[in-house]
Amino acid sequence: MYLLFICSDGKATPEEAAVMRRECPGWVEEMDGRGVRLLGRELDLPAMTSTVRVRDGETLVTDGPFADTKEFVAGFDLLDCADLDEAIEAAAKHPVSWFHTIEIRPLTGRLRLGEKASAFARGEDGSARPYMLIMWMGGSPAAPLDDEAVMREGEAWRQDVEARGMQVLGNALQDPDTATMVRVRGGQTVLSDGPFIDTKEFIAGIEVVSCADRQQAIQLAVAHPIARYHAIEVRPFYGQ
Numbered sequence: 001m002y003l004l005f006i007c008s009d010g011k012a013t014p015e016e017a018a019v020m021r022r023e024c025p026g027w028v029e030e031m032d033g034r035g036v037r038l039l040g041r042e043l044d045l046p047a048m049t050s051t052v053r054v055r056d057g058e059t060l061v062t063d064g065p066f067a068d069t070k071e072f073v074a075g076f077d078l079l080d081c082a083d084l085d086e087a088i089e090a091a092a093k094h095p096v097s098w099f100h101t102i103e104i105r106p107l108t109g110r111l112r113l114g115e116k117a118s119a120f121a122r123g124e125d126g127s128a129r130p131y132m133l134i135m136w137m138g139g140s141p142a143a144p145l146d147d148e149a150v151m152r153e154g155e156a157w158r159q160d161v162e163a164r165g166m167q168v169l170g171n172a173l174q175d176p177d178t179a180t181m182v183r184v185r186g187g188q189t190v191l192s193d194g195p196f197i198d199t200k201e202f203i204a205g206i207e208v209v210s211c212a213d214r215q216q217a218i219q220l221a222v223a224h225p226i227a228r229y230h231a232i233e234v235r236p237f238y239g240q
Contacts, residue, residue, distance in 0.1 A: 001111055002087040003173060003206070004040075005103040006075040006096050007196040016099045023095035031079070036090055038113065039121030040077030042238040043132060049235045050214065052221040054228045061218060066136045066233045067197050073134070074100075075238075076206075078111070078169075084180065091182040092189045103196040104180040105203075108172045117169045120208065125239070128210040130168060131217040134233040135226045138201035153225035161209060161220060170207035201230075 012020070031037035046065045053060040065072060077094075081087040084104070091102040120130055161167040176195045183190045195202050207224075211217040214236065221232040 001038075001107045002079045002081055002084070003105045003107060004077040004079060004087070004091055004094070005073050005105065005196065005203075006042075006077070006094075007071060007101040007103055008074040008096075009071050009100065012099055020095045020099065027094050030093070031077075031090055036079050036081060036086070038078045038080055039117060040075065041120065041123075041130070042075040043073060044236045044238045046072045046235075049233055050218055052218055052227050052232045052234060053230075054222055059222050065235075066134070066231050067199050067201065071197050073196075073203075073235075076132075088180065088182055088189070088191065092184050097182050097184045100183075101196050102182045104182060105195075106174045106178055108174055111169060111171045113169060116165075116167065116210065117208075120168045120210070125210065128166075128212055129239060130208055130210050130237045131214070132233075132235050132237065133170075133207040133209060133217070133221050133224065134203055134235065135172075135205040135207070135224075136201050136231045136233060137204040137226070138199075138230070150225050150229070157224050158207070160223075161207075166209045166211060166216075166220070168208040168210055170205070172205040173203060176202040204230075 028037065049065045051062045051064065051066045079087055079090055081090065087104050091097055091104055094102055096102060158167060158170060177193070179193065179195045181192045181194065181196055209217060209220055211220065214234070217234050221227055221234050224232060226232055
């Protein structure tokens with residue numbers, strides 16, 4: 001499986017934005033019809049983000065995204081592709097790649113998708129609202145993603161959130177050096193290696209949770225072991 005991060009620098013002209021709004025539904029219909037796209041949603045604007053850290057037992061919550069850059073993740077699509085070449089072909093057809101960038105990241109293993117994920121894909125959120133918890137790693141203090149204690153705590157966290165009926169989906173991503181950036185310029189597909197956001201930190205995994213409000217989503221981030229070592233960005237998905 002591959003995750004497509006829809007990346008933006010916020011510079012789309014009104015004409016470009018109109019093209020993307022017009023053409024994206026056709027891409028979704030094609031990829032859904034091919035059985036390639038499993039789900040995807042648009043995130044709310046970066047201004048709606050909170051970043052959570054826990055240091056020496058103290059919770060630190062700041063407004064705004066973790067990475068202080070003009071670029072940001074605007075949404076994601078989850079693809080089930082045979083290989084990277086198929087994921088690149090799908091990303092190059094995405095209208096966003098004509099004006100912005102799509103980052104392809106392989107997942108570590110298969111992702112379990114239940115009814116909560118199916119409802120999320122259909123936009124059926126009920127009285128709750130979905131949030132993405134973006135796990136940022138790198139820098140210090142450091143705890144490797146494959147640290148056994150952190151992995152055990154992370155799995156216990158996920159089981160608890162699932163038991164409380166708030167888990168939608170979640171998975172670790174492969175190392176940032178497996179990332180592929182896709183742009184289409186002048187009809188030509190341009191590929192480059194590495195994550196879209198050029199910082200020493202990188203996105204190591206995501207969790208999508210269904211919460212009553214932002215405060216509950218922040219509380220879930222505080223309880224995640226990654227928050228003690230690195231940072232978790234809490235961003236709501238766009239709601240009509």
